[in-house]
Amino acid sequence: MLMVNAWAVHRDPKVWDDPNTFKPERFLGQDIDAYKLIPFGVGRRACPGSGLAKRVVGLALASLIQCFEWERVGEDVVDMTEGTGITMPKAENLEAMCKARESMVNVLSEF
Numbered sequence: 001m002l003m004v005n006a007w008a009v010h011r012d013p014k015v016w017d018d019p020n021t022f023k024p025e026r027f028l029g030q031d032i033d034a035y036k037l038i039p040f041g042v043g044r045r046a047c048p049g050s051g052l053a054k055r056v057v058g059l060a061l062a063s064l065i066q067c068f069e070w071e072r073v074g075e076d077v078v079d080m081t082e083g084t085g086i087t088m089p090k091a092e093n094l095e096a097m098c099k100a101r102e103s104m105v106n107v108l109s110e111f
C-alpha cells in the first residue's frame, strides 16, 4: 500500500509560500493545483464525500457562529500545537465557553 504524506505536501516551502502560517486568504480567487492541496486525497480513490463534507463543515461552523457567542476560558492564547494521530488532533483540547445569542434564544428553546 502506498501512503502519501499529505502533512508534508501541505507544509512544503517549495510548494507553498510561508507554509506554516494560517492564511486562508491564500486560497481566495484562484484555482489550486489538485496535487498541492490533498485533504481528500486525489485520483480514482479520492474521497467521494468531499462535496458533502465541504458543504457540511462550512454550514456547521457558520451555524455555531450565528447561534452562539464564543469566548476563551482563560486569558491564554489558544494553543494550536498539533498532537499525534491520523486525524491531526490538537495536543491540548480546546475549551471554550458559548452563550446563545439574544436573537437565537427563542429559536433554540424550541428544540
Ligand code: HEM
Residues within 6 Å of the ligand: 038, 039, 040, 041, 042, 044, 045, 046, 047, 048, 049, 050, 052, 053, 054, 057
Ligand atoms: C472533512 C471530511 C472528510 C475528509 C477530510 C475526508 C478525507 C478522505 C481521504 C483523505 C480519503 C482517502 C483518499 C485516498 O485514498 O486517496 C477518503 C476516502 C473516502 N471517504 Fe472521505 N473524507 C471526509 C468526509 C467524507 C464523507 C462525508 C464521506 C461520505 C459521505 C466520505 C466517504 C469516503 C469514502 C467512501 C472513501 C473511500 C474511497 C475509496 O477508497 O475509493 N468521506 N476521505
